[in-house]
Amino acid sequence: MRKLWISATYVIFALLLGAPIVRIATGAWADGWSGFASGITRPEAQHALLMTGMIVVIVTVINTLFGVMLALYLVRAPWLGKQLRRVLNSIVDLPFAVSPVIGGLMIVLLLGPDTVIGSLLSRSGIDIVYALPGMVIATLFVTFPLIIREVMPVLQEIGDQQEEAAQMLGAYPWTIFWRVTWPSIQWSVVYGVVLTVARTLGEFGAVLVVSGNILFRTQTATTLVYQDVENFNLTAANAVALVLAAGSVALLLFMEWAKSRRAR
Amino acid sequence: MHVEVRGLNKRFGEFQAVSNVEFTIGKGQLIGLLGPSGGGKTSILRMLAGLESPDSGDILFHGRKVNGLPPQERGIGFVFQNYALFKHMTVAQNIAFGLEVKKWPKAKIKERIAELVELTGLVGFEKRYPHQLSGGQRQRVAFARALAPEPQLLLLDEPFAAIDAKIRHELRSWLREMIDRLGITSIFVTHDQDEAIEVADQIMIINKGRLEQKGTPREIYQDPQTPFVASFIGESTLIEDIGQLRGFADAAALGGTKGLVRPEYVEVGRANEFALLSATETGTVSHIHFRGSEWLVEVKIGDIKLTTYRSLEKPALHPGEEVHVLVHRAYLFNETDSWVTENRLKVDPLPVHI
Numbered sequence: 001m002r003k004l005w006i007s008a009t010y011v012i013f014a015l016l017l018g019a020p021i022v023r024i025a026t027g028a029w030a031d032g033w034s035g036f037a038s039g040i041t042r043p044e045a046q047h048a049l050l051m052t053g054m055i056v057v058i059v060t061v062i063n064t065l066f067g068v069m070l071a072l073y074l075v076r077a078p079w080l081g082k083q084l085r086r087v088l089n090s091i092v093d094l095p096f097a098v099s100p101v102i103g104g105l106m107i108v109l110l111l112g113p114d115t116v117i118g119s120l121l122s123r124s125g126i127d128i129v130y131a132l133p134g135m136v137i138a139t140l141f142v143t144f145p146l147i148i149r150e151v152m153p154v155l156q157e158i159g160d161q162q163e164e165a166a167q168m169l170g171a172y173p174w175t176i177f178w179r180v181t182w183p184s185i186q187w188s189v190v191y192g193v194v195l196t197v198a199r200t201l202g203e204f205g206a207v208l209v210v211s212g213n214i215l216f217r218t219q220t221a222t223t224l225v226y227q228d229v230e231n232f233n234l235t236a237a238n239a240v241a242l243v244l245a246a247g248s249v250a251l252l253l254f255m256e257w258a259k260s261r262r263a264r
Numbered sequence: 265m266h267v268e269v270r271g272l273n274k275r276f277g278e279f280q281a282v283s284n285v286e287f288t289i290g291k292g293q294l295i296g297l298l299g300p301s302g303g304g305k306t307s308i309l310r311m312l313a314g315l316e317s318p319d320s321g322d323i324l325f326h327g328r329k330v331n332g333l334p335p336q337e338r339g340i341g342f343v344f345q346n347y348a349l350f351k352h353m354t355v356a357q358n359i360a361f362g363l364e365v366k367k368w369p370k371a372k373i374k375e376r377i378a379e380l381v382e383l384t385g386l387v388g389f390e391k392r393y394p395h396q397l398s399g400g401q402r403q404r405v406a407f408a409r410a411l412a413p414e415p416q417l418l419l420l421d422e423p424f425a426a427i428d429a430k431i432r433h434e435l436r437s438w439l440r441e442m443i444d445r446l447g448i449t450s451i452f453v454t455h456d457q458d459e460a461i462e463v464a465d466q467i468m469i470i471n472k473g474r475l476e477q478k479g480t481p482r483e484i485y486q487d488p489q490t491p492f493v494a495s496f497i498g499e500s501t502l503i504e505d506i507g508q509l510r511g512f513a514d515a516a517a518l519g520g521t522k523g524l525v526r527p528e529y530v531e532v533g534r535a536n537e538f539a540l541l542s543a544t545e546t547g548t549v550s551h552i553h554f555r556g557s558e559w560l561v562e563v564k565i566g567d568i569k570l571t572t573y574r575s576l577e578k579p580a581l582h583p584g585e586e587v588h589v590l591v592h593r594a595y596l597f598n599e600t601d602s603w604v605t606e607n608r609l610k611v612d613p614l615p616v617h618i
């Protein structure tokens with residue numbers, strides 16, 4: 001009986017996770033190597049992948065810095081006051097509760113060309129919405145909690161006694177962070193970064209709303225796949241999707257490795 | 265380091281954790297902080313260390329006010345209750361941390377590590393991580409780490425709490441010896457009276473955020489200044505109506521006087537064991553307990569219950585037996601005053617001169 005359940009679980013997961021990847025792979029190779037190659041070497045695909053890459057780098061860097069900082073403040077700053085910390089703590093979870101499309105829409109409504117801030121900024125030559133900055137902000141919104149939620153429990157668990165001990169030994173905050181706190185949280189940060197990268201690679205809804213999906217300007221890999229599918233350009237869509245899927249699998253393997261390091 | 269504290273106060277929200285604490289500690293002394301849980305001992309240590317800032321009051325090291333000085337600049341070694349070792353660093357790295365932070369030259373750091381490892385008996389464990397050590401070994405690493413930067417004041421928060429009785433005993437003699445050798449002023453918190461009495465030069469009794477008494481173990485024991493100290497130290501029995509006891513009738517004259525009697529003030533035995541029967545009460549043995557090296561005897565005199573010890577060499581007593589009880593002295597107190605009184609009848613009331 002138990003065996004039956006286990007094999008049923010495997011089958012379901014194989015169907016849910018494996019089948020689409022296989023389908024994408026075969027789809028991408030439908031016209032052989034040349035079909036796949038032309039699918040990803042077309043200028044629009046190159047541009048879209050570049051956009052996605054840029055967003056991944058910018059978002060990951062910003063998110064890591066601020067995520068770790070905010071986690072530290074939320075756990076270790078009694079001067080923030082209980083009430084304020086509780087409020088901040090709930091705000092961190094907001095992106096989990098709000099649909100990414102709504103998140104994107106909020107950005108358009110706040111910073112779009114028709115708003116006060118948006119028009120002010122565009123007059124000084126900075127476009128937010130329908131440009132890279134807006135897409136970065138939208139993705140930041142979506143991935144914001146990932147690192148914080150990985151790091152906070154670890155900080156809570158290790159407590160501040162080691163940090164106080166370091167203080168008594170003459171170390172100042174910067175040294176304490178790098179020599180005492182960081183070694184304890186580093187694998188959680190890596191884990192959070194992996195989640196952020198994965199989420200950013202696959203983000204669709206928020207980016208679609210903010211970017212306007214403009215060819216050669218604001219199109220990302222995911223929105224390109226969407227457009228290809230709309231245009232019945234299936235081989236090309238599969239080729240780009242396969243690149244994204246390969247990235248995800250690589251991340252997944254890396255994540256497993258990071259997890260095993262963290263467990264030590 | 266000479267330490268002085270004046271009018272120290274600390275509140276946590278509405279709760280007064282430390283109130284108006286004042287004391288002075290001479291250079292090279294070992295001070296034991298003793299008191300019930302939640303009394304404010306840790307809070308006092310943390311304020312001395314600079315980890316917590318007092319609401320009011322001054323802390324002076326060598327006569328210089330240090331209230332504004334951050335913990336990093338105070339030159340204090342702190343041994344935390346749960347050691348707080350850096351768990352991703354080896355023993356040697358833990359000890360070296362404070363020295364590296366202070367930018368000691370590499371060669372000197374190495375020398376100092378070797379010295380401390382030797383001093384704390386950790387030779388051969390330098391490359392181990394904290395989780396590969398026993399509780400007692402971790403304790404010693406915490407000492408070594410705190411001592412490495414040559415602090416002038418060492419603060420120890422229940423340093424032996426997590427260690428079994430035998431090693432605890434060894435460790436505290438070791439600590440006493442080491443502190444004497446290095447001449448560091450030290451303050452340690454403990455819940456163990458015997459520990460404080462055994463190793464401390466002076467004991468401070470802290471209760472409800474107040475310093476009840478500061479003095480040598482002998483003073484604390486023999487001349488308690490407040491009822492709290494009298495009842496906290498030793499195993500005292502509170503007697504509401506001390507005038508009932510023979511030899512303490514004078515006390516009853518003053519209204520509202522209560523007494524505290526310690527086991528070592530009381531003697532029990534059969535009639536032939538006392539020279540001066542007139543000073544004794546008669547009571548019944550209610551329980552006896554074997555304590556390894558002696559008997560613990562509980563006796564009842566009327567409705568007063570007393571406990572005392574009795575040598576194993578003397579004839580054994582039995583529960584229910586009628587015995588004579590001599591109360592040598594009692595610690596008496598009322599609303600306004602407290603004092604120690606000897607049993608009046610012990611002094612022969614009718615001296616016969618031959």
Ligand SMILES: Nc1ncnc2c1ncn2[C@@H]1O[C@H](COP(=O)(O)OP(=O)(O)OP(=O)(O)O)[C@@H](O)[C@H]1O
Pocket residue numbers: 276277279281299300301302303304305306307308
């Ligand atoms: N950060 C804090 N916030 C609120 N209350 C605190 C804080 N630290 C200590 N207290 C309170 O102050 C009082 C004194 O605490 P402290 O830790 O100094 O006691 P202690 O004498 O060390 O007790 P123990 O022997 O149990 O360690 C306690 O009632 C405690 O609840």
Ligand SMILES: [Mg+2]
Pocket residue numbers: 305306307421
């Ligand atoms: Mg304490």
